Amino acid sequence: MSEIGPRREQSHQGPAGEQLALLRDAARKRTPPRTWRDAPLAERLPVARVLVDKGLVHLDRYFDYAVPAAMDEEARPGVRVRVRFGAGQRDGRREGGRLINGFVVERRAESDFPGVLAPLAQVLSTEPVLTPELLRLCRSVADRYAGALADVVTLAVPPRMARAERQPSPPPAAPPPPPAPGGWTRYPQGPAFLQALAAGEAPRAVWTALPGPHWPDELARALATTLAAGRGALAVLPDGRAAARLDTALTALVGEGHHVLLTADAGPEVRYRRWLALNRGSVRCVVGTRAAMFAPVRDLGLVAVWDDGDSSHHEDRAPQPHAREVLVLRAVQEGAAALVGGHAQTVEAAQLVETGWARPLAADRPAVRAAAPLVRTVGDEDSARDPAARSARLPSLAWETLRDGLERGPVLVQVPRRGYAPRLACARCRAPARCARCQGPLAAAGPDRPLSCGWCGTEAPGWACAECGESRLRAVVIGARRTAEELGRSFPAVPVRTSGRDHVLDTVPDRPALVVSTPGAEPVPEGPGYAAALLLDGWVLLGRPDLRAGEEALRHWLNAAALVRPHADGGTVVVLAEATLRPVQALVRWDPAGNARRELADRAFLGFPPVSRMAAVSGPPEAVEGLLDTARLPAEAEVLGPVPMPVPEPGRPRRVGDPPPGEQWQRALVRVPPGSGAALAAALKTAQAARLARREGAPARVRIDPADIG
Structure with missing residues (x-):
């Protein structure tokens, strides 16, 4: 009669079974397991410096791994890899650990780590997606917002879609002919701005657009002028409807094949395929929503943001960067022109004009009245x-x-x-x-x-x-x-x-x-x-x-x-x-x-942002107090608070930044004058990393330039 149910392995009973178990144990002891140290390593540059996908500020550094010879050709800077992280020490060897994703940022001949390096576990893709320019931008954003580099890279590099990587990108199209000024003639400085773009210069302007339906065509002409000069262009808009209007205007102006549209409506695989076209240099212009602020445009000549006061430009995920600030950083790092436009004007845009970083670009009063x-x-x-x-x-x-x-x-x-x-x-x-x-x-x-x-x-x-x-x-x-x-x-x-x-x-x-x-x-x-x-x-x-x-x-x-x-x-x-x-x-x-x-x-009179730089530190009272006591704040820093945060009433939906249910949190605001924002962010990030490394209680939440200071 056959048994019903799962089949179980029969155990060996009696002397014969015991003898077989002893022989098996002896064989295992005589044959040591093959370890990664037995595998040959790459002869040239055998060390890979890896950014692991761990968004913790106390782990915000690179980790060295050995490159096996079998991965020498594939483990290039910028590719995705899998590594064992959190390994322990046993007999002088790093063993165990959990497999996590990461990016190779550099190949080196030697490592600063005194011990034995663990090897790369796998090269997930040979596509170099984290370019040096993109890595430098992500590092600048992380430092500005006191965040972890891995968190910013997660925002900048979309998830991998293997089928999209296998498809070849089209060859790059020839630059389009330069367009006519069109509606820019309604602005006294409009034609001059386009002429500077056409000459490959980097003008910076805060554009107060005239009312009416003409702004998509005018913004498209600025992008097309940059493309005609042989440089790349990037435009970030608050929502998919505005991006679609600009996409239609730019297609009518230069035709197909010169730009891509990056919005959530396209789906993850289509978005990744278009992102790869930019990364491979097949396309040199992108129109999109917030995520497009990190798009890897080659030879960037113009960054533009429309309606920068819209809350959609503010990223909810850590470290919560704003698209306008990211594009300002890109313009400085890559020597690109910048255009901050909208029917309205934010205080931050007015500050760009007030400090001389940008020039005003507006129509005269008769044109406005008309x-x-x-x-x-x-x-x-x-x-x-x-x-x-x-x-x-x-x-x-x-x-x-x-x-x-x-x-x-x-x-x-x-x-x-x-x-x-x-x-x-x-x-x-x-x-x-x-x-x-x-x-x-x-x-x-x-x-x-x-x-x-x-x-x-x-x-x-x-x-x-x-x-x-x-x-x-x-x-x-x-x-x-x-x-x-x-x-x-x-x-x-x-x-x-x-x-x-x-x-x-x-x-x-x-x-x-x-x-x-x-x-x-x-x-x-x-x-x-x-x-x-x-x-x-x-x-x-x-x-x-x-x-x-x-x-x-x-x-x-x-x-x-x-x-x-x-x-x-x-x-x-x-x-x-x-x-x-x-x-x-x-x-x-x-x-x-x-x-x-x-x-x-x-x-400016009241000392409020954006004239002053401000950070919000929130969390349990002991966490806020511990972080502020540990941080070596700039001498001119002013700490406001801490004060109790409102406790969400039972049943109310939680919002970003709300304390967990049943917990009483506090929040303190740290204010510094202009020029000390970088020092403030560095001090808070260093203190946060030290407390996490020493596991000194619950962590506090740090937000630079919080959207709400009420």
């Missing part, structure tokens, strides 16, 4: 005197603008909050409506849908106010979906389209329609532009407790208003915000550069 729409304001006092504003959400001026605009084309309505009614309150006592389970805010997803918690998602169909027992609710904040519903009832014969995080429209046709959008998701009109635009609830953007609230509000407004037709063609923008506020006045005058200069002066 291209911009008419901007009108409705403040709180105006709404209080308006009967229509007291009984409805929109004042009379907004209703009139809607009606007039819909007679001529589509009208854009910008709403700062998404959803239907994201914030609710009791209709009687005005107490916030909260979830009974986690005390999170209740929200309404639609007119016929039950209330649900914005944190834990629990439904609350039978809600009653805990303060007064009332069951009726009122909307404290009205979202984009509720706005679209209300406007649809007011204009039943007009189609209403919505664009937001869940569904973003790329374009809208040039015919009457109401387009309700959240900031940053505004679709591009196919015709000459929107006939009008309403910018609702300005207090939501301006009232955020953030250092950049005014700057961000103005950027969102300018980007939306830039899609509206010029005033001569009837284009009108109405913003619902107090007219006396500085960002509102900058919008009315269409003066983003002036607003950025005044904001920069205020930051």
Whole structure:
């Protein structure tokens, strides 16, 4: 009868079995195992210096490995390898360890390590992906942000796709002919900037683009001019829609084969194939989103970033570099030109102009007035005197603008909050409506849908106010979906389209329609532009407790208003915000550069970034205290805090930088004057590495130039 189940190895019992086991043990003792020291090594440059894939600052150095003779030809600088890391010592030999990935950065004749080197375990690919130029850039970024080199290389070099590496890249195309200046003639210094690019020079400019749909063509002409001069070009844009617009404009200008598009929509294999085309020199121009800031463009002649104030340019992964700062480093290291452009202007861009690193590139006032729409304001006092504003959400001026605009084309309505009614309150006592389970805010997803918690998602169909027992609710904040519903009832014969995080429209046709959008998701009109635009609830953007609230509000407004037709063609923008506020006045005058200069002066007076350099140290109290005590900070450093960090309420989704649930963290800010930023980053990184090496408690989190210092 056969057995049912897994087959087990039969053990040898009795004297015969014992004798067989003794003979086997004796054979093992007589035949020592073959070790890596028995394998011949490469005759020339037998040492490989390897960057291991360990993103820890106390391991932020290179490790030496022996190169077996069988890997001599393949283990070239820049290739991916696998090595044993964390090996122990036994009888003078390094043994064991875990296999991890790494990159060969150098081949050497000797090693500084006094012991016996472990060999390379495997060469994963013969493709040299970590070039010396890219390695130097990654090292500069790691030092600037007090991070580990391995973390930056992870951002710079995409994951390997073997099938893409096996496919040959096309031969490089001949440089295209130089384009005409086109729209750059609208700027007094525009033709001169293109002439400098054509001559192979490295001009640096902060470009305040005129409103309208022409910026993709103008940016494409700058890239094409650089290509025509025989140099490479790189442009980073905040999202895939903007990158697609530039890709279309550049293809129409120079044709296919001169550039690649690097966005997340292409998929990992296609992106890696395009990245390899750049690395191999088959293509010398790239248009893409944030990850393209590290693209290995040969003989780089121009780096450009569009709308650098967009939060999408800020990398969430350690060490959290910003695309603008990375491109500034590349421009300096590789002697390339730099173009920081947008309809708005950030304080950091204004500082580049203020310090003389870049020159302003803007149109004169008559050209601005000819291209911009008419901007009108409705403040709180105006709404209080308006009967229509007291009984409805929109004042009379907004209703009139809607009606007039819909007679001529589509009208854009910008709403700062998404959803239907994201914030609710009791209709009687005005107490916030909260979830009974986690005390999170209740929200309404639609007119016929039950209330649900914005944190834990629990439904609350039978809600009653805990303060007064009332069951009726009122909307404290009205979202984009509720706005679209209300406007649809007011204009039943007009189609209403919505664009937001869940569904973003790329374009809208040039015919009457109401387009309700959240900031940053505004679709591009196919015709000459929107006939009008309403910018609702300005207090939501301006009232955020953030250092950049005014700057961000103005950027969102300018980007939306830039899609509206010029005033001569009837284009009108109405913003619902107090007219006396500085960002509102900058919008009315269409003066983003002036607003950025005044904001920069205020930051300099108060000692705020970017005039001063700042680092945020957060973590458990003992970790923050230990790091600050260990760090040899510059003499002029000023430590602010530490102060307790807000503890996320139970059920609330965690954000980047939040402490773990149930832990009380602290945060300290370290501020230094201009010129001491590198010393601050080096001091914190050295102290962090020393504490990790000695295993002195939980590590603290260090962030240079944090996005939020509130």
